[in-house]
Amino acid sequence: MNTHEEERLKQWLKAALPAAQDAEPSRDLWPAVLRRIGEEPAAPPWFDWALAGGLAAMAIFFPSAIPVLLYYL
């Protein structure tokens, strides 16, 4: 890609997606931020705990399987 093509592409990009104008939110976002802060983090489902326990048990009883597990991650 030469300089001319690069400049042309930049111009096209600016024409297709003009720069965003200075703007402000349509509403006060603070109440929503407060609500988000007040939300309890979702507890991991039982399946996640079971999976983590299974993996830990496998790592303890079959340490040679760890590289295989890492390969598939």
Add this chain to the structure above:
Amino acid sequence: MPDEASDVLDRFRQGDLDAFESLFRQHQRAVYGWTLRLVRNPATAEDLTIEAFWRIYRAHARFDPALGFEGWARRIATHAAFDWLRTQPPTPAFSGEQIAELPAPSAADPGVSAEVRAAIAQSFTRLTPRLRIAAVLAVIEELPHKEVATALGISVAAVKLRVFRALRLLRKDLIQQGITP
């Protein structure tokens, strides 16, 4: 006045909600504007501004007042936008009506047809979020590379590389559609 600002930042770092609200009021517009540049959709930018400030509050103990709140907030907002962009599928081909609704070309290059603009806009959504964000900030918004590098937490050379790769992939995609720059 600087002492007062420093006091607010110190209190924020200790998790003081009033100090956080004060910082939120001061920086809400800037963070929203930054996010809007990245995602280009007002409703999404509002949601991501909320998400970014929630992440900011959660990370209050890790805030280093020496770095400045705005730069730190901008970086967190960029990560939030990046996470959102990763979940978005590429835009399917534009219909004739959508092409008509595309923003008017800039005065700098009025000769770019609506079809070419649609093809570029569509190709752009196929880039990875990493390349897209770098191109939006450096090419479309024309921000200095250093500023982009700070916001993304990467070097200036990495910004240049991402922009170059974005343009190269865009060119390749356009050529496949029969459009030669």
